[in-house]
Amino acid sequence: MSANDKKRQSRRKFIQSTALVAGLVAFALTGIVPVMRDDKRRLRPPGALDEADFLASCIKCGQCLQVCPVNAIELGDIDDGFGIGVPYVAARAQACDFSCDAVQCILACPTGALTYNKPPFLPVRAGAGLAKPPLLKIKAQDPEPTLNLKERMGLARLVHPEACLAVRGKGFKGQTRGPAFAGKMRYLDVDRWKPIPVREHPYERALCDLCVTECPIGDAIALEAFAAPDGTQRLRPVVREQCVGCGVCEMVCPLEEAAIVVEARAPWQEGGV
Amino acid sequence: MNRFLRDFRIMLGFSPEKPAASEIAPEVARIMTLKYQDNGRHIQEKLRGSESRPPGHKWRNRRWAVLLAVNLLFVLSFWLDIQILEGALTGSRFVGFHMIDLNAALQVMLAHKHIIVNLVIGTITVFVLWALLGGRSFCSWVCPYHLAAELVEKLHLALAKRKWVTDHAFHRGTRTVFWALFVLLAFVTGYTVFETISPTGILSRALIYGPGLALAWVFLLLLFEVFWSRRAWCRYVCPIGLTYGVVGSISPLTVRFKVEPCLHEGDCRKVCLVPHVLDVTVRGRATAPATSLGPDCTRCGLCVDVCHSGALFFEFKGLDG
Numbered sequence: 001m002s003a004n005d006k007k008r009q010s011r012r013k014f015i016q017s018t019a020l021v022a023g024l025v026a027f028a029l030t031g032i033v034p035v036m037r038d039d040k041r042r043l044r045p046p047g048a049l050d051e052a053d054f055l056a057s058c059i060k061c062g063q064c065l066q067v068c069p070v071n072a073i074e075l076g077d078i079d080d081g082f083g084i085g086v087p088y089v090a091a092r093a094q095a096c097d098f099s100c101d102a103v104q105c106i107l108a109c110p111t112g113a114l115t116y117n118k119p120p121f122l123p124v125r126a127g128a129g130l131a132k133p134p135l136l137k138i139k140a141q142d143p144e145p146t147l148n149l150k151e152r153m154g155l156a157r158l159v160h161p162e163a164c165l166a167v168r169g170k171g172f173k174g175q176t177r178g179p180a181f182a183g184k185m186r187y188l189d190v191d192r193w194k195p196i197p198v199r200e201h202p203y204e205r206a207l208c209d210l211c212v213t214e215c216p217i218g219d220a221i222a223l224e225a226f227a228a229p230d231g232t233q234r235l236r237p238v239v240r241e242q243c244v245g246c247g248v249c250e251m252v253c254p255l256e257e258a259a260i261v262v263e264a265r266a267p268w269q270e271g272g273v
Numbered sequence: 274m275n276r277f278l279r280d281f282r283i284m285l286g287f288s289p290e291k292p293a294a295s296e297i298a299p300e301v302a303r304i305m306t307l308k309y310q311d312n313g314r315h316i317q318e319k320l321r322g323s324e325s326r327p328p329g330h331k332w333r334n335r336r337w338a339v340l341l342a343v344n345l346l347f348v349l350s351f352w353l354d355i356q357i358l359e360g361a362l363t364g365s366r367f368v369g370f371h372m373i374d375l376n377a378a379l380q381v382m383l384a385h386k387h388i389i390v391n392l393v394i395g396t397i398t399v400f401v402l403w404a405l406l407g408g409r410s411f412c413s414w415v416c417p418y419h420l421a422a423e424l425v426e427k428l429h430l431a432l433a434k435r436k437w438v439t440d441h442a443f444h445r446g447t448r449t450v451f452w453a454l455f456v457l458l459a460f461v462t463g464y465t466v467f468e469t470i471s472p473t474g475i476l477s478r479a480l481i482y483g484p485g486l487a488l489a490w491v492f493l494l495l496l497f498e499v500f501w502s503r504r505a506w507c508r509y510v511c512p513i514g515l516t517y518g519v520v521g522s523i524s525p526l527t528v529r530f531k532v533e534p535c536l537h538e539g540d541c542r543k544v545c546l547v548p549h550v551l552d553v554t555v556r557g558r559a560t561a562p563a564t565s566l567g568p569d570c571t572r573c574g575l576c577v578d579v580c581h582s583g584a585l586f587f588e589f590k591g592l593d594g
Binding site: 013014016017020021024025027028030031032035052055056057058059060061062063065066074077078079082083084085108110111112115119121122145202 | 294351359360361362363364365366371373374377378381384385387389391394439442443444446447450451454455456458462463464465466467469470474475478481482485486487490491492505508509
């Protein structure tokens, strides 16, 4: 091989290598797109840092997923961009009902992406902080009945009041979400330590109030009276400041499309829900 | 330049250089003279004698067994809830002890800029583990992408033999550039940018938590390696490999080369993922009677398997008599 050929070959190698670097780094950086668009708005597990800090600190190992007794946690895929391997809760399919009592996912997290103790230099977003420690209804008789949770995951909102069974004055009887629904929850009257499929726990209510009774948190949601446009007095679920955004109300809503949903990262606004 | 620095430079992408005659130890010079006197009669005789000994697969088989066992332990710990090795390759707990992948730890520390105790413990544990066990031995003995790439490499080589594909080599320094860029990007953007495309993380999670769309990316990488560039990801891209390579530079576990029995056939370099570490096996390149291979060596043992003269072997410094 002549010196000229060698020179040409090494030039080509250099150009190809540069193209490889540019191409791969550019591809890796497209991970910012789903983060910026934010159209999935994943509901993060309890104790998660704010979204940007959460994506930075999560090591994408899934240990939180492994300890969850109701398998509420899923991991992001490559179309989540920088959120690949990052845990979220798909509440309609399986909400976080705090079946673990101690928030096991937080204990499992090796990097502090899920944490009881947010580092002091990270501020609490307005409306994200909880006024007082959330009371876990099922632990009401325990000496320490509250959850060590200082911020909400999201906030429930009645997005389809016109469809809500309670608002329409209707009851509910049977398996909520139907016989094929795989979601689980624990019930105090069954076994506090063993979550069972929701389909194995049928309900019968003269006026549907599942989102209120099944909510695991004390004083987070209640039926309140209001005057309907036709002049009659009706009841509707109203979300209160203690809502942590766990998504149980969204999961148990018997309608085809849930009337109440959890909005990830939504702040509490006085009188706004 | 001392051997450590020279091997480190070669790992970063510099080409190995032919040593000056003055650098070659007199004993080595004498060995080489003896080997090649009489028109290489000694070598010819040895080569004829060794024809009947086909290369074995002892180390490859052991390595594949370990690699499969480790990844299976991850999978079963979750599936059967036996809790021995919980998590994935980026971060896990081995019977309760934190283990954090060093490159993932680096990304998270730089992106988040806040380090908690468990992260430090897990990182130190893994650092000590791989400093003892050879650094890049993580690549060949644990990384699931390494095994996938090793298998499709056979396909690449079969196609190359028929001249249907040719290997397009990139500059080895590319990997150093990637490493520096991903460190910089983590620090500047505050995101663990590399994790988005890391086939190690993707494959490990896919094995444990089930397949996803991200496997398509891994599949594309493998296609690239079959049709364009042999072992491209491990050779020219993967910053995890370089991170562990740095750790392995102080490791007592190495593959060692003895010049005296070597017949300089070059079979070892043909099977090697990182043949630049085997430059010492080229006739006239060895300066000492015995040399440990540089830190870029993944301790995979393919060269040990293929070498029938016994010139290449594993050594754990301090344990061998």
